[in-house]
Amino acid sequence: MNAVPALIAVVPVRDGILPAGGLESISEARGIALLIGSDCPAAVESARGVARRVFTVEATDQSPAILGRVAAEAIRRSLPDHSVVVPASPDGRDLAPHLALALGRPLHSGAIEIRADEVRLARQGGLAIAPVRVEGPFVATLQPGIRGVDFVADTTLEHAPLSISAPTTGHSVVSVEVRPPDASTMDLAEAPRIVGGGAGLDSDARFAMLAEVAASLDASMGVTRVITDRGWATHERQIGTTGVVVDPRLYIAFGISGAVQHTSGLGQPAHIISVNTDPHCPMMQMADLAIVADANEVLVALAHEVTPVSPS
Amino acid sequence: MIAVCLKWVQPHGAADDRFAGISAADQSALELALRTAEARGDEVLAVTVGPVGAERALRDALACGATRAVRIATEPGVSSLRTATALAAEVDAADVVWCGDYSADRGSGSVPAFLAARLGIDQALGLIDIEINGNGSHIRAVRRLDGGRREVLSVTGRAVLSVEGSTARLRRAPLRSVITADAASITVRPLESPDISAADLVPYRPRARVLPAPASANALDRVRALTDTGAAPSRTETVVLEPAAAARRILDALRDWGYLT
Amino acid sequence: MSRFDADAIVVGAGPAGSCAALALARAGKNVILVERGPFAGSKNMYGGVVYPRILDELVPNWWETAPVQRWVVRRSTMILADDNAFTIDYRTPSWGRPPYNGATAYRPDFDHWLSRQAVAAGATLVTSTTVTGLLRDPAGRVNGVRTDRPDGDLSAPIVIACDGVNSFLAKEAGLYTATDAANFTVGVKETLALPRSVIEERFGVRDDHGVDIEILGGTSGVNGGGFIYTNLETVSLGVVLKLPKLTAQSKRPEEIIAGLKRHPAIAPLIEGATVQEYSAHVIPEAGLSMMPTMVTDGMLVAGDAAALCLAAGIWLEGVNFAMASGMYAGRAAAAAIDQGDVSAKGLAGYTKLLEESFVLADHRKLKDIPGLVLSDRVQQKYPGFVTSVIERVFRVDNPNPKPGLRRIVREERKRAGIKLGDLLRDGWKGMRGFG
Ligand SMILES: Cc1cc2nc3c(=O)[nH]c(=O)nc-3n(C[C@H](O)[C@H](O)[C@H](O)COP(=O)(O)OP(=O)(O)OC[C@H]3O[C@@H](n4cnc5c(N)ncnc54)[C@H](O)[C@@H]3O)c2cc1C
Ligand SMILES: Cc1cc2nc3c(=O)[nH]c(=O)nc-3n(C[C@H](O)[C@H](O)[C@H](O)COP(=O)(O)OP(=O)(O)OC[C@H]3O[C@@H](n4cnc5c(N)ncnc54)[C@H](O)[C@@H]3O)c2cc1C
Ligand SMILES: Nc1ncnc2c1ncn2[C@@H]1O[C@H](COP(=O)(O)O)[C@@H](O)[C@H]1O
Secondary structure, eight states, X not given: OOOSOOXXXXXXXXXXXXXXXXXXXXXXXXXXXXXXXXXXXXXXXXXXXXXXXXXXXXXXOOOHHHHHHHHHHHHHXXXXXXXXXXXXXXXXXXXXXXXXXXXXXXXXXXXXXXXXXXXXXXXXXXXXXXXXXXXXXXXXXXXXXXXXXXXXXXXXXEEEEEOOOXXXXXXXXXXXXXXXXXXXXXXXXXXXXXXXXXXXXXXXXHHHHHHHHHHHTTOEEEEOHHHHHTTSSOGGGBBXXXXXXXXXXXXXXXXXXXXXXXXXXSOOOSXXXXXXXXXXXXXXXXXXXXXXXXXXXXHHHHHHHHSOOOOO | OEXXXXXXXXTTOTTOOTTOBOOHHHHHHHHHHHHHHHHHTOOEEEEEEEOXXXXXXXXXXXXXXXXXXXXXXXXXXXXXXXXXXXXXXXXTXXXXXXXXXXXXXXXXXXXXXXXXXXXXXXXXXXXXXEEEOTTSSOEEEEEEOGGGOEEEEEEOSSEEEEEOTTSOOOOOOOHHHHHHHTTOOOEEEEOSSOOOOOOOOEEOOOOOOOOOOOOOSSHXXXXXXXXXXXXXXXXXXXXXXXXXXXXXXXXXXXXXXXSOO | OOSOSOSEEEEOOSHHHHHHHHHHHHTTOOEEEEOSSSSTTTTOXXXXXXXXXXXXXXXXXXXXXXXOSEEEEEEEEEEEOSSOEEEEEEEOGGGGXXXXXXXXXXXXXXXXXXXXXXXXXXXXXXXXXXXXXXXXOTTSOXXXXXXXXXXXXXXXXXXXEOOOTTOHHHHHTTOOSOXXXXXXXXXXXXXXXXXXXXXXXHHTOOTTEEEEEEEESOSTTSSEEEEEEEOSSEEEEEEEEEXXXXXXXXXXXXXXXXXXXXXXXXXXXXXXXXXXXXXXXXXXXXXXXXXXXXXXXXXXXXXXXXXXXXXXXXXXXXXXXXXXHHHHHHHHHHHHXXXXXXXXXXXXXXXHHHHHSXXXXXXXXXXXXXXXXXXXXXXXXXXXXXXXXXHHHHOOOTTSOOOOHHHHHHHHHHHHTOXXXXXXHXXXXXXXXXX
């Protein structure tokens, strides 16, 4: 008997598109999933090779409260004893509390791993882990980008559509439109080399320098949320769960602690360099080359090395 | 009435309140609550679930222009659901409830959704851009979706809204209000059956990730692909260097790995 | 209070301001303490040793609650030349017991604690608020302050300026006649992290006992001095440099600190330490000669704002002078309010309290010392002279016989290029100057 709790992934679907972390949640649940939202059949296709057993519910009303109630009913009808894992994408985060309430279960939000007897939750902006003991079925949200996806070749996929009706009510919050990522976002998302800057860089001006160094290395510039909050870079430059998900081959991190919300948007770079004064922070642990130094000074030195000295 | 939920965070524990405060997100929420109330000619209720130190957040809110403040007394560590339930009882008459996106310590971002569920009203969470119309009856909000997509929402009735820290800059409180807020009265109510669970924290370590299966049909090639150190280096080299040496070391590594010639 | 927001406004919650507010609150006055930082002490720095004896009057048994790092039980003075050093070392366990003598403490801790004493006594502390100017009544008397907050004017019959060195309030009130860069030194400090046990081993102390080392020489030829103080898990190492010399020699303070850290007498003490913090601050150094008028109608000045810091290269006492002058200012203000006369005349009691206490007495007594200690001869010639004399006294040069002290002194004096007359005059000045 497997000691890890039996899991089902509940994944909200928008127009047939799986959210960030959707496939990872399905992997975490060993291929068992409930897809709920609009145009589920298309989403089922994109889960092929990861999902083994899929339930779907087409929902007419996509508000989180209604989705939560419908998903709870779907679980009661399909796998009522299974614990639930929801991707901690924006739509997943919206849904999970309502689902937990409708099922009458505890919510463990921001999990990075679900183990036999505990759920490990990212806390303090991703710099710490809180292990929480598990007693009975629960609902957890799983941080996208932290586990990867198990692709299993030649699996058969069992698909069971469920039909659950929900009362339609008027709403005070209405979705007007979904805007696609804009050009500058795409630029970063597809960049093969990224130079990133975080709170270890001390001023607005450093990011102009960072952009220059990035350009001379043929790389794009990315930042952490701390930097966008300070207004030193636009949100399109932010890497992570709530920013852009990137997948470069090379990542150079200046003064970045490596909080899970940041690194989960990082893909799987083949090479990581980290410059940080704290040798023990997660970004340094992840790096192939970890340099303990003042990132500001290293940046200055690097700018000096890479920009050709103009003849005087 | 407009309500705002403020979470008091004490990063150095109760004994040292010097660095305690509310998050940038909660400051934005307070500012937006004040703006909505100004547009509507309405009152602002500031609520916190927390220890006595949290009253400073409420006094700051009063100094900035909140009309009323309530503290639901408890120690830190109450669950999101319990917190939201307590908040709901306090703000159930509010038309708009403003929250921060994430609290700085627990950071589950689940209180606002639980609050909307308890109040039985709609939610708009993780907002990054807010426009309030002239009389405060309509709010246009932009929300972050994944992959750089954005969702534009229209809010026309009762709702719980949560905002990121960069959405609005909290105004400076007038001096006289700061001084009088020191003596302002704050309603304190007990929290029944607090379910405090102070989980021990351990340092964050990245979880081992699943690598995509190698594509080759040949077993030997697959093994090679998985074990080839050139493709998947796994050992961290940590060096302490002076800035100039560090810069050179970075360029050397980039050359070794074939990024520079 | 009818016309006014408070009985008194104190600007700046450093040691001077908190003690002023504390004294006023104790006297039953309604006092508002305005601080620009998010909490008292948040932006404040210094070398690291407080001599809090004066607190006995304000906070009895202060040592039970004050946030202290280590009690100073050992004081050394080091004279550094090129690669050698001569140290005078004193230690006594009695300074490690109540009522104590001096302590190392972090300013964000200490200043915050002191401000809480004032608040506990009834003072109103307003943080994150910068005073931007003085308010005056039609007769020109100071009666309040302007701040950077909206609706930010505050009125009170008395304002006490405790806003630190280069006090713009004292200047705005016209209390300083002239300010000359020659009157200032710049203090630069590194906080170096080391394990607690390593600090205790290297500095020869145990438990919560610590060391205060003052250094003459070792500042790369720039007139000034240095210091090393032990905290629980860090060591504060810094230099205090004469401003005009520093600019003239176009040396950067961080180079000078790096030079000091490389000196063979210092390097082993801090080996392997990581820099936790780097900070710099200006110090009013010229003592009596630069002090402003202490009172004007409706206003008093205390602490560094009144240039009361006792700083002369190797001397660094400012916090105790600030606390005492703040306390006296608060008391004098309270008395003036009771008398109903807050004019310069009514506030004159303040100057009297300063004169009668160590605050001005010490400055009088030591008035020639800063000039002497920072003079070119003491700075450039004496350290090398002293250490080479000592070197020869202790050197065993068999089969040659010992040369005798008088001869060594004469020869080394000549080699250092020091005139006998100058040496005698400086010696006499020093004897007289230290009282
Ligand atoms: C729900 C949620 C979503 C989030 N989404 C995102 C997201 O999408 N993207 C994102 O980036 N963050 C996100 N965050 C925030 C995230 O948790 C972290 O707070 C953030 O990533 C930290 O950024 P940082 O590394 O720049 O700052 P810090 O964590 O403050 O780290 C600064 C680092 O710089 C180092 N340092 C300091 N001084 C120097 C120096 N002189 N030289 C060298 N190094 C120095 C320090 O040692 C430290 O490691 C999210 C948080 C939450 C709760
Ligand atoms: C490097 C260095 C080492 C030193 N070492 C020692 C030592 O070891 N021992 C010792 O006793 N002394 C030492 N001193 C001297 C000591 O730091 C000062 O004498 C002492 O801090 C003076 O206290 P104060 O209250 O007058 O001023 P400060 O401590 O400077 O406090 C002034 C306060 O006013 C606030 N403020 C300023 N302007 C405004 C405004 N406009 N509005 C509102 N608030 C304002 C500031 O934020 C600050 O909190 C050292 C100084 C330096 C620079
Ligand atoms: N104890 C609390 N008291 C008041 N508001 C809270 C509390 N905890 C959370 N909130 C609100 O919910 C938001 C998100 O918090 P969290 O769900 O803890 O990440 C915060 O920014 C606050 O607006």
